[in-house]
Amino acid sequence: MNRLRFIPAMLVTAMLAGCSLPSLSKDSSVVQTTTKDKEETTIIPSMQIDDQYYRTLLPYKESASRGLIVSNINTKYDVKEAESGLLRLSQQAFDPDKYFFQEGQYLDKDTVTSWLARGNQDPEGLNPKETKNMTPDERAKKAPIYLAHIVEQNYLQKTGKNKVKLAGISIGLALNSTYYYQKEEYGATYDEEIPVSLIESQGKRMASQVVKRLRQIDGLSEVPITVGLFKQQSKSAITPGTYFAYTDVDKGSASIKSWKKVNEKYVLFPTSDSTNKYRDINENFNYFKQDIDKYFSNYTNIVGTGFYQNNKIKKLEIQIPIKFYGTSEIIGFTQYMAGEVMDQFPKGLEIEVNVTSVNGPEALVVKEANADEPYIHIYND
Numbered sequence: 001m002n003r004l005r006f007i008p009a010m011l012v013t014a015m016l017a018g019c020s021l022p023s024l025s026k027d028s029s030v031v032q033t034t035t036k037d038k039e040e041t042t043i044i045p046s047m048q049i050d051d052q053y054y055r056t057l058l059p060y061k062e063s064a065s066r067g068l069i070v071s072n073i074n075t076k077y078d079v080k081e082a083e084s085g086l087l088r089l090s091q092q093a094f095d096p097d098k099y100f101f102q103e104g105q106y107l108d109k110d111t112v113t114s115w116l117a118r119g120n121q122d123p124e125g126l127n128p129k130e131t132k133n134m135t136p137d138e139r140a141k142k143a144p145i146y147l148a149h150i151v152e153q154n155y156l157q158k159t160g161k162n163k164v165k166l167a168g169i170s171i172g173l174a175l176n177s178t179y180y181y182q183k184e185e186y187g188a189t190y191d192e193e194i195p196v197s198l199i200e201s202q203g204k205r206m207a208s209q210v211v212k213r214l215r216q217i218d219g220l221s222e223v224p225i226t227v228g229l230f231k232q233q234s235k236s237a238i239t240p241g242t243y244f245a246y247t248d249v250d251k252g253s254a255s256i257k258s259w260k261k262v263n264e265k266y267v268l269f270p271t272s273d274s275t276n277k278y279r280d281i282n283e284n285f286n287y288f289k290q291d292i293d294k295y296f297s298n299y300t301n302i303v304g305t306g307f308y309q310n311n312k313i314k315k316l317e318i319q320i321p322i323k324f325y326g327t328s329e330i331i332g333f334t335q336y337m338a339g340e341v342m343d344q345f346p347k348g349l350e351i352e353v354n355v356t357s358v359n360g361p362e363a364l365v366v367k368e369a370n371a372d373e374p375y376i377h378i379y380n381d
Contacts, residue, residue: 042164044100052091054101057156063103065112065152072149073174078232081240082151086172089228089246089262094155094168104152106217112150126206136183140192144179146202148232166219170226171210175203177241178234200245203229207247208256215254225249239266239305263311269304281306281313288344296333316345318353322362331378334363338374341367
């Protein structure tokens with residue numbers, strides 16, 4: 001099969017980024033201004049994977065609120081998307097060619113925890129107050145927890161030959177679409193769906209307060225701010241939620257003037273949705289699945305997740321959990337499956353296929369948009 005190209009493990013990460021490897025040159029050592037009185041040496045990596053990815057300053061600084069996102073967000077899918085989706089929104093305000101990325105350094109665990117509380121539990125709490133006489137059902141309908149988490153990202157820029165400083169900040173407000181509660185301690189868990197209109201109005205209300213508070217923090221009084229509203233999925237969902245609105249706050253301003261809509265969605269394939277939006281890809285996916293079924297039945301199920309922007313599919317990720325154990329069988333399966341990827345899906349579609357077993361990852365196939373052949377990697381023990 002002359003369309004197939006095998007790649008070594010060290011190249012897998014770069015291929016997933018959807019680009020060719022750039023040439024390497026020496027990294028740059030610069031001074032980063034962290035506060036008015038403090039400076040520290042940091043390194044700007046010379047390698048930028050792609051023009052849509054930010055270079056990250058080294059040594060890598062973990063978020064000041066690191067760890068909270070895992071406990072506050074419902075699923076691993078939403079954990080990833082709350083951060084990666086905010087990166088996409090930030091690119092419109094902070095050009096990846098001109099800005100450097102750093103995890104949020106201004107909102108620490110105590111601050112985030114305080115802001116996520118109810119107003120009657122903490123004076124800084126952004127979530128609605130509850131009264132002593134309010135029943136669990138009343139609380140679910142009248143005062144659910146809207147804000148689940150706050151994601152912070154920092155964007156820095158060169159200010160001189162050997163200096164960088166904070167030049168922008170992005171905030172993602174992760175909002176609940178479902179409120180979970182118990183009527184009695186250790187009792188059954190109930191759920192109440194939160195209307196979309198309330199998610200949006202409450203998110204915008206809290207965003208206004210967050211912007212005002214950010215302006216009071218040392219170092220954030222003047223920088224541009226981007227705020228995104230993220231609707232997370234329910235706990236049982238196997239596709240991530242998405243950002244549905246964002247705003248850019250001008251340098252020095254403490255008020256939000258307007259909001260822009262974000263049209264993004266993740267769709268699970270195969271889908272029963274018969275609308276024209278998903279029909280073609282759903283048919284492609286079913287043909288792909290049927291052709292593999294003819295020759296290989298030793299897998300559990302094939303599932304795909306399509307990422308749509310402005311009603312057009314941008315990427316399709318396919319998961320294939322298998323039961324085989326023989327290396328030759330895995331190689332044969334992967335070669336055949338990679339050929340089907342090329343035959344069954346549109347050439348302009350980016351596709352990633354992960355083959356896994358109880359032992360972990362077994363194979364990876366990546367087809368970049370408009371590529372003539374896929375990249376294939378077979379994982380070694």
